Amino acid sequence: MQPDLLIARFGELWLKGDNRHQFTARLQKNLAGALRAAGLRGGQLRIHEARMMWEPGNASDLPAAFEIFRNTPGLANVSACVRAPKNIEALGDAAVELVRQTWTGPQSTFVCRARRVDKHFPENGPLIERTIGDRIGHVVSNWRVDLRTPAHTLLVEILRDFACVSATNADCVGGLPVGTAGRGLLLLSGGLDSPVAGFLAQKRGCELDAVYFHSPPYIPEASREKVEALARNLAARQGGLRLHVAHFTEIQNAIHSACDPKLTVILYRRFMYRIAAAIAERAGIQTLCTGESLGQVASQTLENLRTVDRLTDKLTLRPLIGQDKSEIVAVAHRIGTYETSILPAEDCCTLFVPRHPAVRAPEGVLEANEAKLDVQALIDEALARTVVVQL
Secondary structure, eight states: OOOOEEEEEESGGGGSGGGHHHHHHHHHHHHHHHHHHTTOOSOEEEEETTEEEEEOSSGGGHHHHHHHHHTSTTEEEEEEEEEEOSSHHHHHHHHHHHHHHHOOSSOOEEEEEEEEOOTTSSSOHHHHHHHHHHHHHHHSTTOEEOSSSOSEEEEEEEOSSOEEEEEEEEEOOOSBOTTSSOEEEEEOOSSSHHHHHHHHHHHBTOEEEEEEEEOTTTSOHHHHHHHHHHHHHHHTTTTOOEEEEEEOHHHHHHHHHHSOGGGHHHHHHHHHHHHHHHHHHHHTOOEEEOOOOTTSSGGGSHHHHHHHHTTOSSEEEOTTTTOOHHHHHHHHHHHTOHHHHTSOOOOGGGTTOOSSOOSSOOHHHHHHHHTTSOHHHHHHHHHHTOEEEEO
16 A cells, blocks of 8 residues: 555645635645646646645655655645545545554554544544554554653545545644745855855745845856756746856955955945845845854844945845754754855855954944945846856
């Protein structure tokens, strides 16, 4: 007996009232795109009885689809299910057989949970749980019921059209479907922080473009390839992503030649914000998104963040602003960007950086240093040489 159906449940979409269908329709579109991108074709994805369901064209596709569902914002949890006749004996038989195949290893604890959507089903939820739980406990290696902290959960759902059991259940990302909260432009580097920030913005419904600042010949193409790999991770949740690769070499050379070395980092950031805001304006994007965390590095003090915010009227989202590195690393592991982010590669933000960068750069001092440069010409050249990669 193998699972033949995925059933996922909505989280906070239930708070959306009369326009909920707009959110569920976008969620269905995002899932369909992610399944296609993974090569999982031929299945049927539909909304059924307030749940998102997917029937695979090939049963071997189910594990890969399960991970896609887990990683798609807008879903609360997902189960790999086996359908069974709508009677308590048949459900018990299916549950015992499924548990025997799925719950391997030493004797452990479990709980049976029942959701009875079809109120005409003769047994109520508690009776279903006790009946099927007792069968499992007596038949499957004498596993013990634990209602508080079980190692495993068997889920029984009685829907109007059919019933099913699941021994494989997982929490999903939660949040809102990508694309239901507008668009943002992510300043994406090859490090740990910015892809995690992008994921958290997606989780709140923000569809992303991304901009990467590249400085050849100082920065090798391997660094750009690393950023593209991180961008593809984000692209999978929204059916594709445009990566704007901005040429940054001349700006860095100009700053290095003419400006106070202690201001290098914050001057880089000011140019990045100006360029990102211009790209966003051209693309009709409402907001910028960054991986900045308060106080993590010199450019991310309150004073320095304020000097870059004042350069543009675009709202800047900073999903990581209050998180420490261990929290960021945990999310990177969860979304699958950690191993890519830690690969050795140069980053333009480390180019010509002084040993002791300014942590509180007065705005007047920054403007005086920028007065030594043709700021608009440098920005215009960077924009003219920006290329767009469709991922």
